[in-house]
Amino acid sequence: MRDVYTESIFAGVSVPLTLLGLLEREPSHGYDLKRDYDAFFGRGKQLPFGQVYATLGRLARDGKVVAGEAEPGDGPDRKRYAITDTGRTEVDGWLADPVEPEPHLQTLLFAKVTLALMLGKPADEYLDRQRAAHLSRMQELTQLKRTGPLVDVLLADHALFHLEADLRWIDLASARLTELAEAVRKS
Amino acid sequence: MSLIEARNVHKSFGQTPALRGASIAVGQGEILAIMGPSGSGKSTLLHCLAGIFAPDAGEVWFDGGRLDTLDEAARTKLRRTAFGFVFQFGQLVPELTAADNVALPLLLNRVRRRAAYKTAQTWLDKLGLGDKGGRRTGELSGGEAQRVAVARALALAPKLIFADEPTGSLDSLTGEKVMDLLVALAREQGATVVIVTHDARVAAYADRMVMVRDGLVSFDLGTAQAQATAPRHAVADSASAAKAAN
Numbered sequence: 001m002r003d004v005y006t007e008s009i010f011a012g013v014s015v016p017l018t019l020l021g022l023l024e025r026e027p028s029h030g031y032d033l034k035r036d037y038d039a040f041f042g043r044g045k046q047l048p049f050g051q052v053y054a055t056l057g058r059l060a061r062d063g064k065v066v067a068g069e070a071e072p073g074d075g076p077d078r079k080r081y082a083i084t085d086t087g088r089t090e091v092d093g094w095l096a097d098p099v100e101p102e103p104h105l106q107t108l109l110f111a112k113v114t115l116a117l118m119l120g121k122p123a124d125e126y127l128d129r130q131r132a133a134h135l136s137r138m139q140e141l142t143q144l145k146r147t148g149p150l151v152d153v154l155l156a157d158h159a160l161f162h163l164e165a166d167l168r169w170i171d172l173a174s175a176r177l178t179e180l181a182e183a184v185r186k187s
Numbered sequence: 188m189s190l191i192e193a194r195n196v197h198k199s200f201g202q203t204p205a206l207r208g209a210s211i212a213v214g215q216g217e218i219l220a221i222m223g224p225s226g227s228g229k230s231t232l233l234h235c236l237a238g239i240f241a242p243d244a245g246e247v248w249f250d251g252g253r254l255d256t257l258d259e260a261a262r263t264k265l266r267r268t269a270f271g272f273v274f275q276f277g278q279l280v281p282e283l284t285a286a287d288n289v290a291l292p293l294l295l296n297r298v299r300r301r302a303a304y305k306t307a308q309t310w311l312d313k314l315g316l317g318d319k320g321g322r323r324t325g326e327l328s329g330g331e332a333q334r335v336a337v338a339r340a341l342a343l344a345p346k347l348i349f350a351d352e353p354t355g356s357l358d359s360l361t362g363e364k365v366m367d368l369l370v371a372l373a374r375e376q377g378a379t380v381v382i383v384t385h386d387a388r389v390a391a392y393a394d395r396m397v398m399v400r401d402g403l404v405s406f407d408l409g410t411a412q413a414q415a416t417a418p419r420h421a422v423a424d425s426a427s428a429a430k431a432a433n
Contacts, residue, residue, distance in 0.1 A: 131398075132408050138391035146367065160388055167387045171224065 014111075015047065016055050017094050020064060020087050021115035027068070027082035030056055040114055040184070056081055064090060091115075095126055098133035101163060109166075113173055117181045127174050134163050134170070189248075190215045190379050191347060196235050196245035198228075205231040207402035208245065218370060218380045220390035223399035230351055232399060233383045237270055237349045238262035250346065267295055271340030271348040271378070273369065275355040278336070281325030285311060285335045288324055289342050296343065310338035314368055330361035337369050341376060348373055350382045354389055366392050 015037075022028065022036050034052045059065040064087030071078040083091070095116050099108050109130060116123035141156040141163075148156070173180070189212035198206040205228045213219045213236075223229040234240040235247055238254050247255040249269070254262065272278075279288045289307035294300065311320050314334040324332050333353065340348050353369065354362030370392045373380045382393060390396045398406035 128406050131406070135387060135391065135396055135408050138387055139393075142388070142391040160391070164387050175224070 014094075014108075015051065016059060017091065018111055018115065019052070019055055020059065020083060021091050021095075021119065023065060023081055023083040024088055024091050024119055027080050029078065029080055033081075041111055059087065062086075091119075092121075095119075095121060096129070098126075098130045101130075101134045101137040101166070109170070109173070113177075113180070114184055117177070117184045123177055123181075124174060127170050127177075131167065131170050134167050138163050188215070189213055190217075190250060191236055191254075191381070192246075192248045193232065193236055193242075194246040194248070196232070196242045196247065198231050198235055198240060198242050204402055206235065206242070206245075209235075209399065209402060209404050210245075211236075211397060211404050213379055213381060216374075216377050216379055217395060218373065218382070218393045220382045220384060220393035220396040221399055221404075222384060222387070222390050222396055224385070227399045228402040229383045229399040231402075232404075233349055233351055233381060236381060237272070238265055267292060268343065269346050271343060271345035273333070273336050273340045273348065273350040273353045275352040279324040279332060279339070282323060284321050285316060285324055285327065285331075285338075286320035288335055289339045292339060292343050306342055307338070310342045311335070313372060314338045328361075329357050330365065333357060333361075333365050334368065337365060337372070341372055341378070344376060345378060348378050348380045350380060350384075352384055352386075353382065354384075354386065359388075362386075362389065 018037060018041055019033050022033050028036075030049070030052045033056075034047050034049060037052075038046045056065060056067070060067050060081070063084055065081045065083055068080040068082065071080065095112055099112075109127075112126060113123050115121075116126055138160055141160050145153045145156045145160075192210075192212040194210050195208045196206050196210070197204070197208055207228075209228065209232050211219075211221075211232070221229045221232060231240065235242050235255075238247070238249075238257070242255050245255070246253060249265070254265065257265065266272075280291070283291070286304060286307045289310055290300075290303040293303035293306055298306070308317070308320055311317055314337060316331060316334055316338070319327065319331060319335075324335055327335065333356075337353075340350075348369075350369065354365055357365060366389055369380070380393075382389065384390050396408040397404050400406070
């Protein structure tokens with residue numbers, strides 16, 4: 001049951017952007033990236049090694065990371081990967097852009113908030129921008145309810161209650177940012 | 188031009204600061220929602236804007252004049268003539284009828300009895316309570332009582348309506364009906380509305396939303412919304428400009 005739940009709520013997390021974010025902390029081996037991804041974002045569903053290296057290969061091809069020389073040691077790949085300026089710009093943009101306000105997006109917000117705290121970036125500002133995007137969408141839906149047919153009203157109600165749940169999570173996450181920052185930096 | 192404005196308002200209760208320099212301006216005809224967690228100072232801000240509390244420091248301006256420097260009698264007069272109020276529990280007089288409650292502020296403003304009750308009936312009709320005028324408000328449902336409170340707030344044709352958690356004691360559907368009526372009728376009258384709420388679905392009725400945190404207006408949806416859709420370099424530029432200005 002737990003696996004089904006975590007699999008479903010983490011389905012929206014972007015593996016390439018999350019790995020890029022982890023690389024912005026410090027250059028890392030694929031093994032370290034997999035370990036940190038599983039610890040923070042996997043929640044019972046581990047990232048296969050094959051996916052890690054395939055993703056790093058694509059990121060290197062696109063100029064977002066560079067691979068160092070192979071280092072001696074066990075395992076299939078002992079290269080240390082480092083983020084490039086292009087990769088860093090992509091991470092910054094991804095963190096700062098509000099997610100499209102749709103229901104069930106806590107997973108993506110969770111990933112953004114956690115990475116922002118890891119990287120010492122202004123998670124509170126990102127949450128405010130997300131709050132604004134949500135409230136703006138709620139204004140649109142409320143307006144639609146006041147002018148639309150009853151079927152649209154019911155659909156809008158459904159969306160409004162889910163957006164409200166997201167907002168409550170955003171409020172709680174905002175209130176816990178200091179504790180969260182300590183928790184992710186200790187790990 | 189703003190109809191009402193708080194400028195750097197401070198207010199403490201004993202040693203506990205509730206507002207620490209809050210500033211907000213509300214335009215004529217605008218519907219503003221003030222949001223924030225419990226204890227953030229949002230209700231205190233509303234009470235300072237309405238002249239119920241006198242700020243310890245800072246200024247409150249209404250319709251081009253200082254409100255905070257008026258004496259208690261002048262502020263009371265202003266509240267009776269220019270402001271309407273809708274609170275969470277209505278604050279109606281339960282022993283009086285719905286019509287009495289709506290007519291009461293008119294009678295206090297020396298409107299003739301017949302005219303006051305005629306106006307009260309008009310507003311009760313608008314709020315779908317035309318047949319409840321003779322009922323004591325203590326006998327009405329929560330939603331009906333809150334609609335009487337809206338009728339009472341609007342009956343004086345106020346320039347400004349303050350609503351503090353206006354649907355806080357109501358279920359979702361009843362709360363929605365109250366908000367629909369409050370917003371539609373206020374717009375019809377051209378009244379400005381300041382709503383304090385912790386409920387995002389209530390705030391979504393407003394034209395603009397602000398957040399109060401730790402006694403400060405820390406977040407304006409209008410500004411943040413513009414930032415959310417602006418190119419990132421523009422946001423960075425405006426942040427740099429704001430820092431430079433400070």
